Amino acid sequence: MALALLLTLAGFPLRSPAPADEIPRLTFAQLADSMRANLDVTRGIRAFNGREVEIQGFIIPAGPPDLSFFLLSRVSGTGNYCCELPSGQDETVYVYTARGTSLRYDPVRVYRIRGRFEAGHQVDPSYGVSFFRVRDARVEEAVGARIFKVGETKGP
Amino acid sequence: MTPVAVVWRYLQGRAVSSALTVVAVALGVSLVIASVLLTRGIREGFIAGATDYNLIIGAKGSPTQLVLNVVFRMDAPTPNIPLGAYEDLRRDPRVEAAVPVAMGDAYQGFRYVATTDAYFAPFPWRRHAPELSAGRLFRSEDPGKPDYEAVLGADAARRTGLRPADRFFEGEEMAAYPLTVVGVLRPTGTADDRAIFISLPSYWEMNEISRHAAVRPLTAVLVRPKRLSDLTALHRGWNVSPEFQAALPTAVLLNVFNWLGVVEDVLLAVLAVVTVVVALYLFVTMYNATLERRREIATMRALGAHRATVLGIVLLESGAVAALGGLAGILGGHAIAAVGSSLLAARGGPVTHALAFGLLQPVTLGAVVSLGLLAGLLPAMLAYRTEVAEHLAPF
Numbered sequence: 407m408a409l410a411l412l413l414t415l416a417g418f419p420l421r422s423p424a425p426a427d428e429i430p431r432l433t434f435a436q437l438a439d440s441m442r443a444n445l446d447v448t449r450g451i452r453a454f455n456g457r458e459v460e461i462q463g464f465i466i467p468a469g470p471p472d473l474s475f476f477l478l479s480r481v482s483g484t485g486n487y488c489c490e491l492p493s494g495q496d497e498t499v500y501v502y503t504a505r506g507t508s509l510r511y512d513p514v515r516v517y518r519i520r521g522r523f524e525a526g527h528q529v530d531p532s533y534g535v536s537f538f539r540v541r542d543a544r545v546e547e548a549v550g551a552r553i554f555k556v557g558e559t560k561g562p
Numbered sequence: 563m564t565p566v567a568v569v570w571r572y573l574q575g576r577a578v579s580s581a582l583t584v585v586a587v588a589l590g591v592s593l594v595i596a597s598v599l600l601t602r603g604i605r606e607g608f609i610a611g612a613t614d615y616n617l618i619i620g621a622k623g624s625p626t627q628l629v630l631n632v633v634f635r636m637d638a639p640t641p642n643i644p645l646g647a648y649e650d651l652r653r654d655p656r657v658e659a660a661v662p663v664a665m666g667d668a669y670q671g672f673r674y675v676a677t678t679d680a681y682f683a684p685f686p687w688r689r690h691a692p693e694l695s696a697g698r699l700f701r702s703e704d705p706g707k708p709d710y711e712a713v714l715g716a717d718a719a720r721r722t723g724l725r726p727a728d729r730f731f732e733g734e735e736m737a738a739y740p741l742t743v744v745g746v747l748r749p750t751g752t753a754d755d756r757a758i759f760i761s762l763p764s765y766w767e768m769n770e771i772s773r774h775a776a777v778r779p780l781t782a783v784l785v786r787p788k789r790l791s792d793l794t795a796l797h798r799g800w801n802v803s804p805e806f807q808a809a810l811p812t813a814v815l816l817n818v819f820n821w822l823g824v825v826e827d828v829l830l831a832v833l834a835v836v837t838v839v840v841a842l843y844l845f846v847t848m849y850n851a852t853l854e855r856r857r858e859i860a861t862m863r864a865l866g867a868h869r870a871t872v873l874g875i876v877l878l879e880s881g882a883v884a885a886l887g888g889l890a891g892i893l894g895g896h897a898i899a900a901v902g903s904s905l906l907a908a909r910g911g912p913v914t915h916a917l918a919f920g921l922l923q924p925v926t927l928g929a930v931v932s933l934g935l936l937a938g939l940l941p942a943m944l945a946y947r948t949e950v951a952e953h954l955a956p957f
Contacts, residue, residue, distance in 0.1 A: 466793060466794060466810070467810055467812035467813045467816055468616050468790045468793050468810070468812065469812065470609065470612055470689075470812065471608065471609050471612050471812050471815040471816060471819070472609050473816070476812075477790055477791065477793070479794060481794065483793065483794045483797060483810065483813070492794035492795040492797075492798050493791070493794060494791055494792075494795070495789060495791040498790075498791040500790070510820060510823065511813070511816035511817070511819075511820065513813060531686050531687065532686075532687045533687070533790055534687075534788065534789055534790055535788075535789055536790075536791075
C-alpha cells in the first residue's frame with residue numbers, strides 16, 4: 407500500500423495492481439520517463455530497487471561472448487536501421503546474467519529478462535556508467551507482438 | 563568360487579571376444595569424450611581469445627571476416643580504410659579508446675600486426691592486456707621515421723627462436739627492411755601469442771603500395787566507448803556510411819557459436835547412434851556367451867548356486883566389460899583430444915587446453931557401466947531362467 411502511494415506521489419504510471427507473487431514488468435517507456443534532467447532517476451523507479459522485475463528488449467552483446475553481461479535495449483543493435491533511432495542511456499539496461507546462462511543469440515529477437523533490478527547512477531570498473539541494471543538475470547525468448555490474420559479483426 | 567572369480571574365468575575363457583568387446587566400447591567412449599572435449603575447447607578458445615574492445619570499424623564487407631581476421635588472425639584481411647577514420651574516432655567524445663590496426667603479411671606463418679602502443683595499454687576493463695616478458699615496446703610513432711622494431715608474441719618468439727636484438731626478414735624483397743626484435747610478450751592465451759607487432763610507420767614503409775600513397779592505410783580500428791549505451795549509436799553511425807562497417811565482435815562470435823551449435827547437434831546425433839551400436843554389440847556378445855554357457859550355468863545351479871547368483875554373475879561380467887571399455891575410452895578420448903587440440907593450435911586455431919577434468923569423466927563412466935548393465939539384463943534373465951533338468955540332460 408505504501409509502495410502504491412509512493413509510486414502515485416512520484417507520478418509513476420501505475421498499471422493494474424499485480425498480485426504479490428507476480429513479477430512486475432517494466433517497460434523502456436517507464437525507464438525513459440524516470441530519467442531526470444540532472445541524470446538522476448525518480449523515486450518511483452527506485453521503489454523497484456532490489457525487487458525481481460521483468461523487462462523485454464533486444465540483446466546488444468557488449469560484454470564477453472559467454473553472455474555473463476550484455477545490454478538490453480529497446481532497439482535492435484544490428485537491425486537494418488530502417489525504422490528507429492538508436493537508444494541511449496535512458497533506454498538501456500545493463501544485464502548481469504545468472505551463472506550458467508546459455509541462450510541462442512538472435513539480434514532481431516526480443517528476449518525476456520527477469521532478475522534483481524537496480525536504478526541509479528553507478529560506475530562498474532568493467533562496464534562503465536549505468537543507470538538501470540538487472541542482476542542474476544534469467545533470459546528467455548519472449549513471444550513477440552501478436553500477429554493478426556486478415557479477417558480476424560473487424561478492421562477500420 | 564566367488565562370483566567375481568567366476569566372472570574372471572569367464573572373461574579369460576573368451577579372451578579374444580572379451581577383448582574385442584572392451585575395444586569396441588572403448589572406441590565408442592573415446593569418440594564421445596574426444597568430440598565433447600574438442601568442441602568445448604574450441605568454444606572456450608574463442609571466449610578466451612575474444613577482444614575487450616566492443617566495436618571494430620573496418621571496410622564495408624562481412625563482419626565475420628573483419629572480426630575473425632582482426633581478433634583471431636584467421637581468414638583474409640578486409641580491404642584497407644584510410645587513417646582518417648582512426649583520427650575521427652580519436653576525436654569522437656563518445657570514444658574512450660581507439661586503437662588502429664593494420665594486418666600485414668607473415669614471417670614463418672606469424673602475422674605482422676601494425677599498431678600503436680595503445681594496443682598494449684592495460685585499461686582497467688581489459689581482461690588480458692599483453693605484457694612484456696623481455697625487452698621493451700617499439701618506439702616509433704613519427705610517420706617519417708620508421709625504426710623497424712618488432713615485438714613478438716610468446717608463441718611467435720618460441721617457435722621462430724628470435725630473441726631481443728635479433729634482426730630478421732622474410733623474402734628477398736624485404737631484405738632492405740630488416741626488423742629488429744626489441745621485445746617479447748608474455749603468453750596471453752589469445753591470437754596475440756602468434757603475432758609479430760610492428761609500428762604503423764614501419765608497416766607503411768615496408769608496404770610497397772603505401773610507401774608511395776598519399777593516404778595511409780589501416781585494416782581496422784578497435785573501439786571502446788566511454789558509455790556502453792553509446793555502442794548502438796556508434797555502430798549505426800559507422801554502418802550507414804557506404805565506405806565503412808562497424809562490427810560488434812561479441813555478436814559475430816555468438817553467430818559463430820550458433821553455427822558451432824548446429825555442428826554439435828549433428829555430432830550428438832552421430833554419437834547417440836554410436837552409443838546404440840556399441841550397446842547392441844555388448845548385448846549380442848553377452849547373449850551368445852550366455853547361450854553357450856547354459857550347460858555350465860545348469861551345473862552351477864545343480865551344485866547349489868541360487869538363481870540370483872547366476873543373474874548377478876552375468877550382470878557383473880557385462881558391467882565389468884563396460885567399465886574396462888569405459889576407462890580405456892576415457893583415456894583414449896583424452897589422448898585424441900590432446901592430439902587434435904595441439905594440431906589445431908599449431909595451425910593458429912583458437913582452442914584451449916582440452917584436458918580439463920570435471921563432471922564429464924565420472925558421468926561418462928557411470929553412464930557406460932549403466933548401459934553395460936542394461937545390455938546384460940536380458941542375457942542375465944536368460945541365465946536366471948535356465949532350467950537345470952533341461953540343460954543337464956545328455957545330448
